[in-house]
Amino acid sequence: MGNQIFYATRAMGHKLQAQALVAKDGFSARYDLDRIKGVFSRPEHKLVGESYVGKILILDVAKGGVATAWMLYEMAARKMIPAALVLNGMNPIMVQGAAFADLPLMSDFECDITSAIPNGAMVEMDPTAARPYLRIV
């Protein structure tokens, strides 16, 4: 699994390496996070209690409302933001928020990316590559 590369159809932002925080669950900054403490706070979320700060957050699909578009910028200003966001399915709000906050973003893989990357793995992602990719390092 360590040598596998997962290619994304859509990507934005800069290349980076960081630890992955992975779950088969959705993502919304408003619904799911305690943004002051930098942890997942929604009781039903599979990552409840986990810190997302500085992690490459790998989740299933974008959920919830429009607030995330502002919130990512505010989280970035306080340096309480994930290092990057990787989803199986993206909605416009995540893309708009990531564009505004300069947050690397990747989506639309050939596989379920939440099953492909183990939670806690160190991963590299390169949205700038000719074929944007994510791999375990």
Next chain:
Amino acid sequence: MKMNDEEQAMAAGEFGPLRRWAIEHQLKVGGYFGADDFVPVAQAHIMCDTESLGDAGVEWLERWTGLPREQRRVRVPTITDPRGTDFEKANGLRQQDWMVTRERRTVAALEALDVLMTNTCINYQTIMPPLLGDHVAYGDTGVVIYCNSVLGARSNFEGGPSALSAGLTGRTPRYGFHLDKTRRPSVRIDVKYTPRALNEWGALGALVGKLAGDYWHVPVVTGIDIVPGSDDMKHFGAAAASFGSLALFHIAGVTPEAKDLSFMKGTEGLPVHSVTQDDLKVLQRRYRQDDGDIDLVVFSAPQLSIVEMQQVADLLEGRHVKMPLLAITSPQVKPDADRMGITKRIEDAGGTVLSGMCFYNSYAREMAEANNWKRLATNSAKLVNIIGGYGYTPTLLGMESCVDLACKGKVRHG
């Protein structure tokens, strides 16, 4: 993305730095989704509550207010979603001075851009509903899904920065629900029970949202045996958008793009899910506390129409609440409610009428701590979905049961 001469001039900064930022932002977003070009929009609607903006977002807005007016003003009518407070009632909610100050700074910054401070998430009931085929750039998921589905307008979810961009450039990237191909149904939901109350419409919306799954899926709902009302569709859509991130639904024989039965041609092979009355009950039971230990009742999310305000007042007639009851409406409905005596009837019964805000985007966590609020009852499926993340334990009931609970101090099942 293809750009015409005017768009290229914006990108080159010929219309000032704010419009250049706006179109560059739109190019990034449109590029991600493979948009070919821009589409002109008739209106924009900005979600801009300060709990989301934070100080960083407010400072970003203020950065532009010193530009010459011709460089900073929006180009198409641009309105706002609810604020994070009702300035006249902030003390009663135990909101802190810094919250109100942040709100006032945001209002001033947006007004400097000529944004119309409508502060509502029910603009389709109160301001200027878009027409069938109208391209718009709306924030607030409930606004988008209602206008796309019930009115046949065309909008993606436009978060604050993108809605502001659309207001400034007068256009938005042509992708998603601006395109015919994206508006076709991808899943069919066969409903075996037509809801009779707003909380049931919300529960059905929640289930449809969960079953459809994500933003890019468009459910066509069959089996609805009445023409629903505007408030029914409001709660249904808001919940579908909240639980499923949906931006468009069709109801066969009801909503404009599915009005003609020929709309169903080609849908035979779609995945089909059924929803029964029991399914609605199960969902609502997930959000029910049976020990009666509730701290407050909230009617919000979306803001209440004048009809809902009257219903709350009628249910409170001759009674008095034993816990906080908040009825939250728009600045357009509130003067009507005042003039018609509805506000007085609610407040004489001990309730509180709030205007221009919404409960969950009004520093809900801080209000909970300041007021010792934990367990909340509401008839809004959208609110129960959101408010758990702010530390509340929500209960979903009908409006009548919520009022009974507020007056009796216990849950009345039914």
